[in-house]
Structures are given as C-alpha cells and as structure tokens.
Amino acid sequence: MSKFITLSTAALACSVALSGVLGLVTPTGPAANVLLPSGEEIVQHINARDEGQTASSTLLMELIDRRGEKLVRKTRTFRKYYAAEKRTAIFYVLPKNVEGTAFLTFHYLEEKRDDVQWLYLPSLRKVRRISAADRGEAFLGTDFTYDDMKRESKVSLTDYAWKTLSEDSIDGHRCYMLEGIPVNRDIAKELGYGRVVSWVDTEIWMVRKTDFWDVRGEPLKSSFVRDIRPVQGIWTAHELEAHNHKTGHHTVFTFSDVDYGSKIDDDLFTERTLLRGL
Amino acid sequence: MISLLNVPFSVGCKVRSCLAYTSWLVLLGVLLQPHRSLATDQAAHQGFFDALIQRSTLSSLVRLEGAVATHDGDLQKLEVTYEPKLKIELPYRLRLTTIVRLRGDAVDKLEPGAPDQPEVAPVSRSLSLGDHITFDLRECYLDGTIGRTLLRVGKQQIVWGKADGLKVLDVVNPQSFREFILEDFDKSRLPLWAVNAEIPLAAVMLQLVWIPENTYHDLPTSNATFAFTSPLLVPPRQPGVRVDLRNTERPGPLLLNSDIGARLSAFWRGWDFTVNYLYHYDDLPVLFRELSLTPSGPLATITPRYKRTHLVGGTFSNALGKFVVRGEVGFSFGRFFSTEDPTLANGVIKTNEFASVLGLDWSGIEETFMSVQFFQSVLTERPPGVFRDQCERVITALVRRNFLHDRLVAELLWLQSQNRGDGLVRSKIRYELRSSVTIWGGADVFYGDKQGLFGEFTQQTRVVFGLEWVF
Numbered sequence: 001m002s003k004f005i006t007l008s009t010a011a012l013a014c015s016v017a018l019s020g021v022l023g024l025v026t027p028t029g030p031a032a033n034v035l036l037p038s039g040e041e042i043v044q045h046i047n048a049r050d051e052g053q054t055a056s057s058t059l060l061m062e063l064i065d066r067r068g069e070k071l072v073r074k075t076r077t078f079r080k081y082y083a084a085e086k087r088t089a090i091f092y093v094l095p096k097n098v099e100g101t102a103f104l105t106f107h108y109l110e111e112k113r114d115d116v117q118w119l120y121l122p123s124l125r126k127v128r129r130i131s132a133a134d135r136g137e138a139f140l141g142t143d144f145t146y147d148d149m150k151r152e153s154k155v156s157l158t159d160y161a162w163k164t165l166s167e168d169s170i171d172g173h174r175c176y177m178l179e180g181i182p183v184n185r186d187i188a189k190e191l192g193y194g195r196v197v198s199w200v201d202t203e204i205w206m207v208r209k210t211d212f213w214d215v216r217g218e219p220l221k222s223s224f225v226r227d228i229r230p231v232q233g234i235w236t237a238h239e240l241e242a243h244n245h246k247t248g249h250h251t252v253f254t255f256s257d258v259d260y261g262s263k264i265d266d267d268l269f270t271e272r273t274l275l276r277g278l
Numbered sequence: 279m280i281s282l283l284n285v286p287f288s289v290g291c292k293v294r295s296c297l298a299y300t301s302w303l304v305l306l307g308v309l310l311q312p313h314r315s316l317a318t319d320q321a322a323h324q325g326f327f328d329a330l331i332q333r334s335t336l337s338s339l340v341r342l343e344g345a346v347a348t349h350d351g352d353l354q355k356l357e358v359t360y361e362p363k364l365k366i367e368l369p370y371r372l373r374l375t376t377i378v379r380l381r382g383d384a385v386d387k388l389e390p391g392a393p394d395q396p397e398v399a400p401v402s403r404s405l406s407l408g409d410h411i412t413f414d415l416r417e418c419y420l421d422g423t424i425g426r427t428l429l430r431v432g433k434q435q436i437v438w439g440k441a442d443g444l445k446v447l448d449v450v451n452p453q454s455f456r457e458f459i460l461e462d463f464d465k466s467r468l469p470l471w472a473v474n475a476e477i478p479l480a481a482v483m484l485q486l487v488w489i490p491e492n493t494y495h496d497l498p499t500s501n502a503t504f505a506f507t508s509p510l511l512v513p514p515r516q517p518g519v520r521v522d523l524r525n526t527e528r529p530g531p532l533l534l535n536s537d538i539g540a541r542l543s544a545f546w547r548g549w550d551f552t553v554n555y556l557y558h559y560d561d562l563p564v565l566f567r568e569l570s571l572t573p574s575g576p577l578a579t580i581t582p583r584y585k586r587t588h589l590v591g592g593t594f595s596n597a598l599g600k601f602v603v604r605g606e607v608g609f610s611f612g613r614f615f616s617t618e619d620p621t622l623a624n625g626v627i628k629t630n631e632f633a634s635v636l637g638l639d640w641s642g643i644e645e646t647f648m649s650v651q652f653f654q655s656v657l658t659e660r661p662p663g664v665f666r667d668q669c670e671r672v673i674t675a676l677v678r679r680n681f682l683h684d685r686l687v688a689e690l691l692w693l694q695s696q697n698r699g700d701g702l703v704r705s706k707i708r709y710e711l712r713s714s715v716t717i718w719g720g721a722d723v724f725y726g727d728k729q730g731l732f733g734e735f736t737q738q739t740r741v742v743f744g745l746e747w748v749f
Contacts, residue, residue: 071685
C-alpha cells in the first residue's frame, strides 16, 4: 500500500511541477493560492491507474425507490483486456427469476467503434444480438448509465473539457475538485449530463464523489465511491452509490470476491458460455 | 382449487418414465462413487449426503395463472405450477441439472382428462395424477468437457434460430400446443433425450446433435380448448365419404430413426452467422389416405405417419446503430402435405419448402424496444388440392417499454397472416412486486377468418392474470 502512496505522491509532485512550469492553471476556491494540476493532468492520472489485465467480482445491486422499496440483483462479473477491446461478461445469479440472464460485451478501445453486445435470456433459451445501449441510458434499471459502467473508474478525455476547481476533502481524504463540461451539445445529450464535478483523491487518483447536472443545468444525481481498499495491489472500490435527485431513486452496488489475479479463460467471453452459464 | 388436491392417483403406463429417472439416479451414484467407497459406516453415509448437499443448488418456481374466455366468461385455465430445478456439481467438472414440473389445472379444458400423448415417446410422456395434475421430467442433463469441447447429454432443449415467436430453424425440439402458441416456448417446447457437443474449430464453433428419441408435436385432442380446426392443419372431411382414422404409425428402430444435426457458428466483422443442417422427422404427421368403395359407400382410410426431411439453413444478425437486423432461412427437401386432389392415390404430395424470417429491432427510444418480423414460407411448386397457398406470409410487430427502473414492463405483440388477414394481438403488463415475486395481467385477442391459423381461435380470446414466486 505504501508503495502506491509513494508512487501517487511522486506523480502528484511531477504533475504539480509540470503545471507550474507550463503555468496552466489558475485555481479558484479555498486553495486558490496553491498551484493545482490541470484538469487534463488529473484525468491522465486517473486513467493511468492499474485496473489489472483481468478482473472478476460478485456484484450485489440494490435498487431502492423513493418509498424505500428495494429490488436486489446479484451477478458474477468478469472483465479481460485484449489488444483491441475489453470484454465483459455479466451473469445474473439472483433473484432466481432472472438467474441465468447474461450479457456479453466487447467494448472496443477505438472511441468511434460501437460496442458489440449479446444478451442471453433463459426464457428464450437464445443468445441474441442487441444494439449497444445509448451511453446515457440507465444500466439495467439502475441509476448508473452504461457509460458510467463501461469506464469503470476511468473518465473520458475526449467527451469533456476538464478544469480543476479547487481542493476539498471527502471523509478526510484530500481531493481535487474537477469540473467536466461536455465538449459539445451532442455529446451532452448522448451522455445525459450537462456538467459534472468530481472529487478526485490526490493520493490514489480515484474519484470519491461526483455531482451530475442534466443538460438543462439542473441537479441530476450524485454518486459516491466508498470502501476503497487495495486488492492484490490495486486500489478497488467496493461500494458505489448513486442518488437520483429528480426521482428519489437510488442504487447501491457492493462488490465482493474481487480478484485480479486469477486466469480468465477466453471461452468465458463466448456465446456458448452465456448459454450454458457459469 | 380443492379439486386439484382430491384426485385419485393413477399412474397409467408411465413405467418407462420412471426407468429414466432411475437411470439418472444410478448415474449419480456412480459419479459419486469416490464418496460412496467410504460408506462403510453411518458417518460415511452422512458424509456422502453432506457432500451431495454442499454440491447442490435448488431453486424453485411457483406460478399461478388463470385465463378467462371473453366471449362467455368461462375459465380456460386456473393453473398452479411448481417447478424445482436442482443442480449438482459432480467430480470431474461434471454438472447434473434436473428440472421437473408439477402442474395442476382446476379447469382441465386445455388437456381434458389424461391424454395418451401418442405423439410423445413413452420415455418422455407426462405422469398423469388424475385428470387435473401432471408431472413431467422437463430436463435432466449432464454437462461436461472434453478438452475444449462442451458436452451436454440428457433430456434438454436445443434452440436454433434468430426469430421471435416464429419457427424456421427452431425445430430441433417439438412443442406442445395445449395453448396453441400462447405459452412461452421455453415451457411449451418438449425437451428431448439428446447428445449435444460444441466443438471449437479455430474461429468457428461446431455443434453436433444426436437425438435418439422419437417425440413429435403434442397436439391438442379434438375436445380441447385449442383443438385445431383450421384446414391448414386438419384436412376437411369430404361430404359423403366415411373416414376410418387409423393409429399413427411411429418410426421404427430408434437408432436408425434418430434425428441428427450440425451447426457452424461464427462472429465475423460484426456479424453473427450460423449454418445449420438437420436430418429429422417432421413433427406434424402426414395423413396418408386410401380411398375404397365399400357396400356402404366410399371410405377414406387415413393413416398418420411421420416423414423425414433434410433441413438446410442459416442465420445472421448484426447491430447497426440502434437497429439490429436478424434473419434466418431454411430449406426443407421433400416435405409432405395433405391434399384433397382425388387423383393422388395416397392423398399426400411431396414438395420442397423455403422458409425465411427477416427481423428488425429498434431501441432508439430509451427504455423502449420495437421489433418487426416478416415471415414467408414458399413451396417450390404449387401442389394441387392443398389448402395453404404456395406462399404464406406472416408479419409480426412488438413494442415493449420498461418503466420504474425496469420494475414495470408493458408489452404489445401483433401477429397477422397476410394471406387470410387473421391474426393475434397480445398485450401484457408485468410488475415486479418484490425481487422474487412478479405479477402480470394481459389479453390474447384472436381475430379474422376462422379458416386461418389464428382466426380458428376467435372464441378463445381471453384475459390472463398470474403470479410467479421464485425461491
């Protein structure tokens, strides 16, 4: 753990130094007297974080409406990086009425290329091709979007213009406040966001909180990243929560059995595994 | 509902079904032999069962569903289904999956009495517990691997094709028509004892299927709610001609009369492709006719026989932006059709059939899914005396929308024959009450020409309601 803190601190030092040399940032807010790294640099740090070549976990999804009524889904999820794409497979375990439902997605690293997605529905006994969902569409009925899920803990450099606002702290962790504005109206509509402000941990380069505004500038939702701890040397969030301010609905994701070390067979990302299940 | 419980227990001639279950229990015992070898004392026995329980997962489904005919307000069904599914992880990376179904219907109009199921192989027939309750071994198969080849051996469903609700290549398993096509295919499909292997060959997957079971479509009896009356399925009786309907002739030795199939599938440049081949018995019997003159007048002796055909076809699908295009084609060599042409001595005619479905899905509106399909079946020659047209067309349209974070789903499905203008409109609203409890309500509306495939059931238009609990 200390190794990562050291590395992160060194990276921060480098980026601050770089910002100073280039004189890029004029910060505002409580830390106005301190030279802060530029938004772009912070994003680069976030995206440079190691996510492991492979990952598997158990994901418990709790969908809670404004009356407190809760729906629970449990999945096993797998992810593996390939040369040109990232493949993810999600297998529903609970509730029993959707057990066996499975998604397979090839997320192409090339930004312009559409993802390819298959869905297996046990009631149809068929794997069917589905169109890649709109990036701003709700992910499986939750308060996260497909784009939120696809990027995992990373953020897009091309969709937003990033600006460092100031420094703040979340639960005692020093953070940079980072503002992202979609680069144009079309992207904003695609994402469903008109503005985002993220709190980025200055030591581990993970986003701890994000506030989202819709395309009309009204508060939309807030997401929180909690229970961050290293797993096999990789900082990992074990709880994500999103509150929709408009609907009162919120979603809690709890990750367990996170594993970056085990080999994941290529066969897992195939139609036949979708069909037969884990 | 009380009538469901107070029925006499009559097993009938279902001994072979019991043999099938027993054989799987024996197999289970053999596979767990390493544990059984320890069974020299009670503790070892306990260990065996503990190990079995630890390796097992049991899930159960209870479904209550009712249907009321709108024209007279009578109940079509009031049904309770209990469907447990047991999975057991066995040594050598084997997994045994068993699904059974216990179904009771207080109304007993869909399958009046305890039908003989002559179309179904004895090993797969339902156990009738009186007139109202049936017990079925739905699926029972063993999954295993040999190298990278996946093997599934046992009673199973093998589903081909890309179409929804229409079948061109999804003909590996026959189906029950107790509710015409209103029952989900997953529930109406008749699982078959089969060997199913999936073998990776570089970028292509080869599936080989061997089905040593002669089970065909389970057709409703003439007194059932959804009994077929359309001349598309039942040749009309000729005036003045007596009919002697003989027992259905089933194919002979099992091994010689097995169905076999192969499918190659690949993903290439964004497209999913399959090439399919099936050498199988058509699941509808062909009605062979023998005309004779008797002292009491002309007599038609009808003998239903199952006939074989080669089916060659393929499927494709791809997502193009918010659209998904999908299709399947199938060419059947030498299918038999019943004909009224008196010049044909045996009353049947043999011709080829080309069937295809082209589907287009669109999900351009958030939480909304729309789909249209065009189905076409063309006979390569115009057979005289056959009621169906040389080219039969059906169009389908589906709209589905999710509300309340997918908790509520509303769906509207429309199917229409382009030849006779008859059709079916199905609407359904489903609400997830709890994570494991779902309720629904809807309507199935048949309309149009009574000689049509859908129009024959205009009197069966109904509203449905139900509840499903899984645990």
